[in-house]
Amino acid sequence: MVSKKVKLEALGSLIIIIALFVIVSYTVRQNIGYFEETIGDNEFGIIIYFIFVVIETVVAPISSLPIIPLVAQVYGVIPTAIASWLAWIVGSIITFYLCRKYGVELVKKFVSMEEIHEFEELIIPKEHMFRNLVLLRIVAPMEILSYALGLFSRVDFKTYTITAMIGLIPAAFLLSYLGVVPLIYQLLVFSALILITILLYLLRQLFLVSKKAEGLVP
Numbered sequence: 001m002v003s004k005k006v007k008l009e010a011l012g013s014l015i016i017i018i019a020l021f022v023i024v025s026y027t028v029r030q031n032i033g034y035f036e037e038t039i040g041d042n043e044f045g046i047i048i049y050f051i052f053v054v055i056e057t058v059v060a061p062i063s064s065l066p067i068i069p070l071v072a073q074v075y076g077v078i079p080t081a082i083a084s085w086l087a088w089i090v091g092s093i094i095t096f097y098l099c100r101k102y103g104v105e106l107v108k109k110f111v112s113m114e115e116i117h118e119f120e121e122l123i124i125p126k127e128h129m130f131r132n133l134v135l136l137r138i139v140a141p142m143e144i145l146s147y148a149l150g151l152f153s154r155v156d157f158k159t160y161t162i163t164a165m166i167g168l169i170p171a172a173f174l175l176s177y178l179g180v181v182p183l184i185y186q187l188l189v190f191s192a193l194i195l196i197t198i199l200l201y202l203l204r205q206l207f208l209v210s211k212k213a214e215g216l217v218p
Helices: 004-030 032-040 045-058 065-075 077-102 113-120 129-139 142-152 157-167 169-178 183-213
Strands: none
Touching: 004 032, 004 065, 004 183, 032 065, 045 065, 045 077, 065 077, 065 169, 077 142, 077 157, 077 169, 129 157, 157 169, 169 183
């Protein structure tokens, strides 16, 4: 079971990433002329972004989300969404391969094993596996989930790849679009996200307490 400290750190990290996302979005919007003149004409900019996101997906402690507004406002929502989607897929495949080939000894150098074990509990049985994997891809942190699936599940490569391709589409397009909308809408969406995260955590705690009372959880 993951400690409360780790869970609070995860929530704190989420809030920091969201804050950076909003700050970058506002800064770029206020200085869009400068950014378009500086990097807008560089056709390799979106390729550099793609490579960075692939690396970020494998090396989980860093996050590329705060730079999505910059890329979206300079290169457009659709190119950014497609580049993010493809990079997340490539990074997820690399992560899956590393986990299957080298296992825990290599993985623990890139990501907290406590976070991995949190998602070990979510690895689902074979029935409804495809549907549940797609849903997990939509709601769970992609880096940690990729490591957990690679280490602790028997998901085959084909199923893993197809569910990643489908499940990562909403995040790629939603985050790219959020990068260009007015500040007030970003704050509303992210506030709702934080509240939902806290609510789900509280509901899970209540569920565990009730099961413990019934003697179903040690």
